[in-house]
Amino acid sequence: MRSARSFTALTLLAAIAAAALFILHLGLGTVWIPPDRVVLALLDRPTDPTDLTIVRELRLPRAILGLLVGCMLGLSGALLQVVMRNRLAEPGLTGVSTGGIFAAVLFLAGTWGLPHPGRLLPFVVLAGALAGGAVVLVASSFRGRIDPLRLILTAVIVNAVLGSLTSIVMLNSRQALGGILSWLIGSLNGRVWDDVWLALPWAAVGIPAALLAARPANVLQLDDESGRALGLPLQPARVALFGLAAVLAAGAVSVSGAIAFVGLMAPNAARVIAGADARRVLPLAALIGCVLLLAADLVAQSLSIKPPIPSSSARVGLPVGAVLAVFGAPLLIILIRRSIR
Template identity: 35%
Template sequence: MPYLPVLVLLGALVLVAATAGIAAGSIRIPADQVWGILLHRLHPALAEPTWSPVRETIVIDVRLPRVLLCGVVGAGLAVCGMALQALVRNPLADPMLLGVSSGATVGAVLVVVFNLTLFGMFSLPLAAFCGALAALVAVYFLARSGGRMTTVRLVLAGVAMAEVLSAVASFLVVTSDDPHKTQAALRWMLGGLAGTTWTVVWIPAAAVLLGTAVLLGVCRPLNLLLAGEEAAAALGLDVHRFRAALFTLVALMIGTIVAVSGSIGFVGLIMPHVVRLLVGADHRRALPAAALLGAAFLITADLAARTLITPEEIPVGILTALVGGPFFLWLMRRKAAR
């Protein structure tokens, strides 16, 4: 399939999903009015204001930051998933595989359960990021042996760390004596973007943009790794150093994302496979497509999470797991059949 039409189609899909995400809610706003408000805010001459100030506040301050953060998180997880599958040469790899998500979860649960508010509204994201970073460092050193880091040790260390940290987070939640704190911790562990404000959008957006730019700059080595470690080394790539650097970059991106969104699984597993079917395995073509598809997917999933059982909201991590679990099993059977 030609690359440019696919990219344009995915871009249009993001715009449609974003428009629907901003329009839907307890107060429904027509799509043309959504765009009118956005254009008017961009420049007053672009649209004549025919809406109430309340609607403009809903669009600009309530729904737009949430939709943008959904797009950022979805794009980041999809890009990280694609890079990770190349790094460990395993199509079943997922960003949550590294144990980074579980580390972030422990940090966030500590803040919620023990009511640690040293840094105000940034306490939870900061604790989640520190937990993710600690898990990254632990997995990195567990996976290294004799100055080398193999794929098998990396995966095993990540899975073991994820299990241990998940058990710690569950223990903290179960032993909490405040049901409200327990409920808040559980909702965060299941992933969600409720209550997003402009303040929390910029840091993950910057991390995803910079991280994706770096990954686009190392597309050739990523493509070489797909051919095998021996072939990549024969063509001059220092495989172990490159893998360690990219593993660190991917884990830092995931840590930043999870710090604001909670644990949202399977996006980084599903999107790379769909993108490879559409545009092939070349990372120069696949990474931008994965970012767009991941953004559209998570915006749509969040829209469903908000509207399926209104006025209640389903944690978006539950919906992505319901979609991703069967997809993962299908991939595993397909891989075994081959």
């Protein structure tokens, strides 16, 4: 385990990286705005009046959502890995993401052609995501206890069923297929202040609660006998942390779609840096989640502005989920190989 001074330095470095990416994110677009002008626009002292509109009205909502969603997914993944005692656990494995996706696809297919269906979409996603997580939690309980292995196996089955149902709905709703596919990949394109206000309450409650859950998270990483000896009610603690992880993931999915791998990469990177102590892993996973999502969205925007293969579809906006999949899939393969060994 690293010293306290080393951990503080690394955490500060991650925070600086997130802040730098945030400023670059606000400057990048069809009209490039240098970092100094971005800062002046944020301080309401722009050198060019158009900077104020571009930065604060058009780009700031997307950048803020990048921070919030990255933080929520990083924390959600870290909590799920503790509850399941498995470094491969992430929001997509728990039924939360797939439940939200199925509800969203069903909703989009049924409301295609109606005016402003997106205003209700986040609420539908939240309901589906929480329902999916609840199904996994209830189905994995046996005689009042939740076994981590049973939880993982149940989640795999629930995800397979929901994935099949989602495919059936998509095949029968070809008119809405384009919009559904874009949402399924996960994207921050076209996000506005309304999306920020929707995500903010979930982040304001979920993020502090997750950071305060470090002590029970540390105890749950021990064997059950040690946990009981320390006086922690194990089953209520697992249910509470699982529910908290589900709320964080649902809040993220509701505004960004199905962004994968952040909840896998951020906690694993935090553990490599900080060790197993949840008091260090949780805040670092939140910061790394922010860094990952903002960096991936910068790449997505860069490729959309100047696509390597010019086409009209590329200029619509590359989803950030596609960029994350390129880096997340190899990491998943590496982790699976290590777990087999």
